[in-house]
Amino acid sequence: xxxxxxxxxxxxxxxxxxxxxxxxxxxxxxxxxxxxxxxxxxxxxxxxxxxxxxxxxxxxxxxxxxxxxxxxxxxxxxxxxxxxxxxxxxxxxxx
Numbered sequence: 001x002x003x004x005x006x007x008x009x010x011x012x013x014x015x016x017x018x019x020x021x022x023x024x025x026x027x028x029x030x031x032x033x034x035x036x037x038x039x040x041x042x043x044x045x046x047x048x049x050x051x052x053x054x055x056x057x058x059x060x061x062x063x064x065x066x067x068x069x070x071x072x073x074x075x076x077x078x079x080x081x082x083x084x085x086x087x088x089x090x091x092x093x094x095x
């Protein structure tokens with residue numbers, strides 16, 4: 001492994017370690033939604049389950065889109081086995 005590649009791997013690892021170490025917890029719900037979800041769980045309501053299923057549904061859409069694009073890209077640009085490359089055996093002359 002040459003030195004520039006080693007430095008790139010080291011810098012990437014360092015940045016990822018910093019990102020993990022400095023991560024802060026975030027409250028992603030508004031106060032009204034979190035209060036409803038907490039009260040629903042305590043009272044035995046199923047509103048919190050619906051809220052969680054809705055969040056998972058919205059979360060899955062980007063992953064499905066990326067998977068579809070990746071599959072199309074793979075099918076379009078994969079290496080074909082039956083392609084023959086006919087190149088001449090003579091050397092290239094740059095003069």
